[in-house]
Amino acid sequence: MFARATGLVKLVGLCLAAGVLLAAVMFPVVGGLGLASNRAADTVDQTSGELAKGELPLVTTVLDMNGAPIAYLYDQYRIPVSFDQISDTMKAAIIAIEDKRFFEHGGVDWQGIARAAAKAGADGEVSQGASTLTQQYVKNYLAFVIGGGSDEAYEKATEATAARKLREARVALQLEQVMTKNEILTAYLNIVPFGNGTYGVGAAAKAYFDTTPDKLTVPQAAMLAGLVNQPSVLNPGNGVEAAIKRRNTVIDRMRDNNAFGQDKAAAEAKATEFKAAEAGVVPDLKLLPNGCVGAGDGPVYGFFCRYLVDYLTKYGFTEDQLLRGGYTIKTTMDPVATRAAKEAAEGQVPKDTEGVANAMAVVEPGADKHRVRALAANRDFGNNAEAGQSAYSLPAEVTRFGAGSIYKVFTAAAALDKGVTGIDKEIDVPNVYTSKVFKDGSKPYTVRNYSNGTDQKMTLTKALATSPNTGFIILEEKAGLDNVVDMAYKLGLRETMHDVNNAGDPLKADGSNGPSQGDQFKQDNSGSFTLGPGATSVLELSNVAATIVSHGTWCPPTPVEEVIDRDGKPVPLKEPACDQAVAPELADSLAVGMSQDAVSGTAAGAAKGFGRPMIGKTGTTENYWSVAFIGATPQYAGAVMTFTDGVAPQIICNAAAPRLCGNGGTIGLTGGEVAAPTWFNAMKVIHEGKPVVPLPPAAPKYK
Template structure:
């Protein structure tokens, strides 16, 4: 190789055009025109020599060199790779990590006099000028390696915008002048070796590979520092036309081009003719590594979590003030993102899903696991894989629509603990009892803005034999609908919605406002598994709600740490309330509807949920150190889960207990295997006394009297607890709570309500 040529430096009033002329060894005006290498077209462009010189000097003095886009690695909490994502597959490496034959091959075939000329190659220009003049157009560019690098910078800056790419690559006099001006600048600033390094890192080598390191790994499954002579010659030959000489699709054409490069290397004395002849006899020696780009390649079924990480990046202002800024930074890549995903938990999630729900089933399932007290998402998966084919989807069923999910799914009775928590925070007791008939009209409720909701519809319990009276413990264990609409009415719809808000649920999964009314407690508003898991995690963390997080740290290509969003923890309820809910929900898995989900080796608590017509079924539960939500249903909200086979098992009707429950149990068991979970904090619960069976004093539950001044009237029974929520009677005392415990006998009838004693 030749030695680095001394470079001219600007002095006094020397202009950039004069510097160009000095390089060319000709006059300023002629030099500029010749630099365009399109003399026959100059007149047609209406660009005089004098005007071209002026335009040359008016160009910005500095070439903006945006950071090269590179691949981003997404890692789990152990540092293992989840997926590699990129807009352009590139890994920037130093020249010392690129083999000598590779450096020699690219110079030999692209700019053999690279080390002899300055930024502009006069001989090359004159040669191209002669050929172009003969052909009457622009058929040869005469661009030096430095000029090619400048052009690639323009292309890189254009990104995926086709208009900008066209402008960056079109053969015009104006673009050539820009290339020349910036090439001169870069020769002065960087020097030959750095320009060669930058060129090898920016150039496209085909097959989605940008830069020599990615190309080396794509075609030969090795690092660029280990490239042999023949391998280097093949890669160098691709640069002129990556599609024409593609060794994967046309190995014969690629070999011809490789041999041209080998001969050129012999001609410029990089290798001997004998070495070139011997190398030409060798096969291409490809060892292809298929490109693995994007969340579709994620391991352990973590494609949806991977996509959620991307959504977090694109939506959080920690990574840029505007969405366009964040999107540009993501495409630039070069990031190492360590996430909260626990590989053991993720494997357990996917194994449980695969065991219980097949991807070809009419319905799907989604599971999300969250760590109480930190908000860390440790597992996220679903039965329909991330992809574009049959029974695949790119919709993340675990999250809200604005984060890549869908409209969500009604959570049913898994919403009832929020009403219980609101009632407890208001000072109500678990001993609060209601007659809870098998069916009753919805009570009137009022929201936080004072709007009153009335309904003529009736709410039934699941089974005909579910008839009260019930206290809170038994009502939650049996999931009694009529109890919870009554409790919501007394606690107040406003306080219930405030409790739900404090647990991170402020709108439907689809992004719309809540539908309010007495049915709110029954889980009629669509939710996502992530929101439900994070909300239940607050019960496990002594009443403190923590926003979900997926990212632990981010480093850029230079190892610099970027700021990442942290979880925000706030108290949603008192520790006493949380401990009481723990006690109630332990009862659900110990002897209530959730027995099929109970863990045998540690404290667990949770709640089942099944919607009307069996469109969705849920189980949401937790231990002291992990919370999880499982949804099963048809994402399209069309297939009812009756007379259906799921995971090879036939169901006449699907309940939250029999399908989501076992999925939750298996996912949690595997995720927590080998660990010790502290017990859940609980409290002693007082259940209500059973009413006396006295025909004189107890007339049984009925349609009770309506709200009166000062309270709701009793139904004439001896407890008076469900006094006058409906109907029109004047109520006795009780501060609007439906009468007082141990109220005396009342008057009136079950049909009309009446006056209950305070």
């Protein structure tokens, strides 16, 4: 008796609901009726218009310089399709199981509501939902588009309240006035989830059957149609038995809805045949790779992908836009250069070497753009350290380790700029020197050369090749530390000098963990700057070399050629403009001054067989925790850093292969031993087939 009474109450409620909905059709409400979404101020009319437009979250595709896909970024895996690209069997299957009167009602199935009300009156339970495809489209749009697919949004879009159902029905009624039935059916099939992270029939057909929606057979279409009821439970990725059982229920509904013709015997025979078919699901679901982990066959593109995402979010995009916008991003990544850098880095330091990373960046110089052609490391980009992976952007981010004597390039450039010396002029290079300007705490600052030499003087060009410490401390005194630090910024260490502190940590907006690394060296009057002890970015070192051989023009190291939106229109980026960092004559003269390292300097052993005019400079930090090399031809610039990436930094020693060897009294690796060979091994491949281009001549002013 109580159940019957409860059913009568529900019957009255449903009748009242029907009355309200009829009134809504006859007297449209303008504004004020909020929706069950995360934007409570939206009106029904606004949301109806948004649903009619139907702009869905789409996959962003990342392409290399040749137009080949290298990665995909998405929140929802979806392949949008048109009405004509969906098989009639798929349309018949979804209508049969979800809304058999779809082409007869106006958005709300009054007969279905009446049946539900009658059922409620008979047994006290509403066992028939009476939710149309149009209403389901509204619900899914609110949950997965407006709400972004969050748990909160899904709960709001599906909450079991009369108010929510009324609002959903009202929007459905409005949609039926502005969209055709075919448009609504297509929109529904493009938005609904099918399990395993797939949304829409395009992605589902590809994932489960490795086909397209227009080629779906009856058993395939019926299986997909059955998934939308409970996609996480019924999808064949979790086991085919439940999926086949549900599929066969759909086939029966299709038969009952005359999808196989009105001849009952023939329709029954077809249904029996279709239900006997095997599941037909591909052994390995064809799911689209998502994100930077695993990008590229190998994988080898993950570090570039990570830098790309960071770059785009810094200069014009939000991460949500990238994951939902359906952009096509044409990048600057050269797959040949990337693989060459990867093989060279891993060839010198195997990926499973404990605590030793070897990272390389390659940038193409230019007057209007510095294109990043490769970012690679001996590690793969990923979260499994035991498999030789790293989640840190090793070639692109500012590491906490120094580049050693490479920073002498900035001292040389500042000395040339201030007229202190010229590339052919001799400078003092005593074996030991105590500075008259810089201090080591309360004591005078004393430096020694790596090895005692007989020369007490040498040209700046020879000094850049052989790297005596004392000579560059003297030049730093004469040129001024502030000018040397500023030169490092001008030539390319812009993030390194301005945006991080001495530990390499990004500066907080309130400056509480500052000052910047560059300001810290200035404030401390630290002469050690020219010896490169501070945090450094491999990519920015590469861009320094690119700036020098670009006749002094600095450009941001960009990974982006062009961004195209879903409508085929280019999207501008807010990238920094290129600037003339130093005079072209100064840059060209500095390049000539750096041209002997690969001939008779610290990189000569590694450079054998390269045979091209180039600039170069090795670097080794005083504690032997890191070594580096930068170099460039007029066609390509690059940098390599080998550094300790374990929890506790140690000296890197070079035995049969680089290894950690503690921190006690051991002379470790130098920049000419691992970093330089990595550079030359990669650049030999990258330069194959390219003409030999000479360096520009030095200006008389800077000789």
